[in-house]
Amino acid sequence: MRLILVRHGQTPSNVDFLLDTAVPGPGLTELGERQARALPEALADEDIEALYASTLVRTQLTAAPLAAARGLDVLVRDGIRELEAGDLEKVPGDTGPGLLYMRTAFAWAAGDTALRMPGGESGAEALGRYDAVVAEAAASGAGTVAMVSHGAAIRVWAAARADNVDIAFAESHRLDNTGVVILEGSPDDGWKALSWAGASVAPAGEGGPTGSPVTGDGAPA
Structure with missing residues (x-):
């Protein structure tokens, strides 16, 4: 299965750099709405057969233009929502408590x-719920599935499950909105990342270090 993981469009909390993980969460900014409207063209070459979004409003709003363009229903699943911040909810992401959030999340991936x-x-609960939605999509028989999810959840799940994405790569490559x-890949056979925000991801031992993005000539980007 080809699995396309998309971070949602910009929200007011993104602008203020706040951890904001609770359901239902905020909507999109004007920029976020433009980003969502651009998704159908950005994914025009992908033969998407199923489209998922999390239970947070921002992912469903981001998925809506793509769903309309492809004539797909948006399958809303709680399992692909953002990693819960718990006591760190609404703290600035660049402060000590905010940094603890990502340190904890990447410890899960490790x-x-x-x-x-x-x-x-x-970590078992967070990765388990994400795995369950991916497994559901794989069992559906769809060849290509898109899931509109969240930045930390995507990075951590990919680092934990993709053979060619290591922790250092996922930590240093944030996803823009x-x-x-x-x-x-598949839940049984494992996963390989093909691209990360438009850059190719090198297989282990080919064209660069494990998980390093490469340019068209194979040199590290």
């Missing part, structure tokens, strides 16, 4: 899934 976000979910990560 295998410490028993670790719990302060006042929130554990409506940034896209494309993977290929």
